Amino acid sequence: MDIDQDYTKNIQISKKTLLIDKLKKWARLTPSYFILGIWSLFTAFTILWVTASSFxxxxxxxxxxxKIPTELHFENxxxxxxxxxxxxxxxxSTIVVLSALVIVLFISAPxxxxxxxxxxxxxxxxxxLFIAGIGIPVQLLYIPLFVIMTDLGINNTMFGLGLLYVVVSIPFTVFILTGFFGSIPKELEEAGVIDGCSxxxxxxxxxxxxxxxxxxxxxxxxxxxxxxxYQIALVFINNPDLRTLPLGLYALSNAMQYTGDWVGLMAGVVIIMVPTILLYVILSEKMIAGITMGSVK
Incomplete structure (x- = not known):
């Protein structure tokens, strides 16, 4: 009888301990969740308001x-x-970003x-050295890069801008992909060698x-x-016809003081936002899986 009572008492103590631990965990995480929730609501509200205003x-x-627009003005x-x-x-932007992205992955992966x-x-x-390259402010390189690109005759060109994007993106990409490749079991690599793969x-x-x-x-x-x-394109692109979207949006915002076409500015902001939002929505699951994969060694 005493054994049963002791056993019941231990179970009750264990339940109380687990409950206290859960409450402590929630008390510790609640401020973070609250801040993230407020920030998420603010971000979602801003995106929805800008989108609604553009119409x-x-x-x-x-x-x-x-108020929600009663009539949609697609002419904006x-x-x-x-x-x-x-x-x-x-x-x-599409040409220079996608071409730079392909080249960055093609170089950084191997x-x-x-x-x-x-x-x-x-x-x-x-x-x-690659990790150190991430910490170098690109602003410190503007003058030497400008001189080098001018001497090579590729300043103020889409090719030159794409080349700069490749160079500044490689250190971060190599760093993040190193963790992913390092998390893959070595047995798979050895099995390929046994099967005769080079x-x-x-x-x-x-x-x-x-x-x-x-x-x-x-x-x-x-x-x-x-x-x-924005900054690299601003420094190395002077031809208005070669502007990327951020430069175009900046020029549009400056023109607002003369035209007052604020809904046109909202439409321009939405045009910039849509590709990144769609890309994340479509590939978010693979992105989360990739982050998890790279964190496991």
């Missing part, structure tokens, strides 16, 4: 600022796309694979497909940064 007229925007997008040349800027799977003298030093075949037919979530994650991070990049 209003200028008169309705100032008269009924917080037509005007932003054609008259303000946002369509041209959209094509410029480099990260070798640094994570092949042990050689200076391996850690090279990886450290080193390149092991990389291309086994390791590269397995690292797809990591490649998608790196692609999304780079795309979002390059798609919204």
């Amino acid at each position: 209003k007229s200028n008169r309705q925007l100032f008269k009924e600022t917080w 997008y037509v005007k932003a796309w054609t008259t303000v040349k946002m369509g041209t800027y959209f094509i410029n 480099v990260a694979y070798i640094l994570s799977r092949v042990k050689f003298k200076g391996n850690n030093l090279i990886l450290t 080193d390149f075949q092991v990389y291309w037919k086994i390791m590269f497909p397995l690292a797809t979530p990591g490649l998608i994650t790196a692609a999304i991070f780079n795309f979002i940064w390059l798609w919204n990049e």
Whole structure:
């Protein structure tokens, strides 16, 4: 009887302990969840308000600022796309960002694979140099890069801008892909060698497909940064016809003091936001899987 009572008492103590631990955990995490929740609501509200405002007229925007538009003015997008040349800027951004993205992944993936799977003298030093490259402010490189690109004759060109995007994106991409390749079991690599695969075949037919979530994650991070990049394009692009979307939006916002077409500005903002939002919505699951994969060694 005493044994049963002691057992029951221990169970009750254990339940109380678990309950106290859960309450402590919730008390510790609640402020973080609260801040993230408020920030998420603010971000969602801002996106929805800008999108709704882009379908209003200028008169309705100032008269009924917080109301849902009763009539959709699609001409705002037509005007932003054609008259303000946002369509041209959209094509410029698409060409330079996608081409830079493909080249970055094409260069960074094999480099990260070798640094994570092949042990050689200076391996850690090279990886450290890539990590150090992430910490170098790109603003410090503007003057020497401007001089070099001018001497090469590629300043103020789409090719030159794409080349700069590739160079500044490689250190981060190599760093993040090194973790992904390092998390893949070595037995899969050894099985490929036993089956007669060469080193390149092991990389291309086994390791590269397995690292797809990591490649998608790196692609999304780079795309979002390059798609919204402003400073490098501002310094190295002077031709109005070669502007990217952020430069075009900045020019549009400056023109507002003369035209007052604020709904056109809202339409331009939506044009910039849509690709990144769609990319994240479509590939969010693979991105989360890639982040989880790269965190496990």
